[in-house]
Amino acid sequence: MPTVLRWGPYRAFFYSADSAEPAHVHVRNGDMEAKxxxxxxxxxxxxxxxxxxxxxxxxxxxxxxxxxxxxxxEHFGN
Structure with missing residues (x-):
């Protein structure tokens, strides 16, 4: 799960297994997460x-x- 951006309580990252999906980012804060x-x-x-x-x-x-x-x-080699 490479983290690509942090600000305040938020962390934006990729799941490495998501390479078959269109480009997206996950954002987490504690137990909350959005894609x-x-x-x-x-x-x-x-x-x-x-x-x-x-x-x-x-x-x-x-x-x-x-x-x-x-x-x-860069991460997924596209």
Whole structure:
């Protein structure tokens, strides 16, 4: 699970077994986790985050979207 971004209580990472799926990132804070598609930063799965937190996370991911895509491509060899 390579961590690709940290801010505040959040950690963005990839599961190495997810290479067959479209580019995405998981974000965790404690026992809450969400999965975001990187092409449009839509939410794929949310376990525990409140809507206002999701909005804040998406804004932060958007600011780093090119770097996240680069990290995906580097990690998965695309």
């Amino acid at each position: 975001f598609w990187l092409h449009d930063l839509s939410i794929a799965v949310n376990v525990g985050f409140r809507p206002h937190e999701i909005g804040s996370i998406i804004r932060h991911l958007r600011a780093h979207q090119p770097d996240l895509m680069d990290a995906w491509n």
